[in-house]
Amino acid sequence: MRDMMGLMKQAQAMQKKMQDMQAEIEQMTVEGTSGGGAVKVTLSVKGDMKGIAIDPTLMVPDEKEILEDLIVAAMADARTKAERIMQERMADVTGGLQLPPGMKLF
Template structure:
């Protein structure tokens, strides 16, 4: 029974650490860029879009499709960076826990 209580205490501690990490990840921002930096997307580490910068040279009506593609590419770049930050943060929290490979906690 003591083992069960110990596991429950560890689970509660892990839950609090996860909540703290979630709050921290919401404050971390990453930038993704495309087109050599003419489009820059800023995301929180949780993936929320925080900002978008577009070089004025791209603001031509006949180049709208190119701009749209660059925005999508910049967002994908920032999202990949955000996921890397989140994985790094979570690996420190879950170290030593018997969690199956590939299981996502977020």
């Protein structure tokens, strides 16, 4: 019976850590860049786009595809950074406990 109580306390502590982490993550943003910083995309760590900045010199009508590619690259860069932060925070909360493949907590 003591083992069960200890397990319940650990589960409650982990749940509290998870809630704290989620609240912290809600406030965090990452910036992805491409074209040597000519395109910057800001995302929340959860992946919501918060902003985009484009160097005016890139706004050449004949080079529309280049600008589109740079935006996509900046988004990918920001997404990679956001995923890395999520993994780091999750490892802090779970103490390195590995979750089964495909299982996400949020």
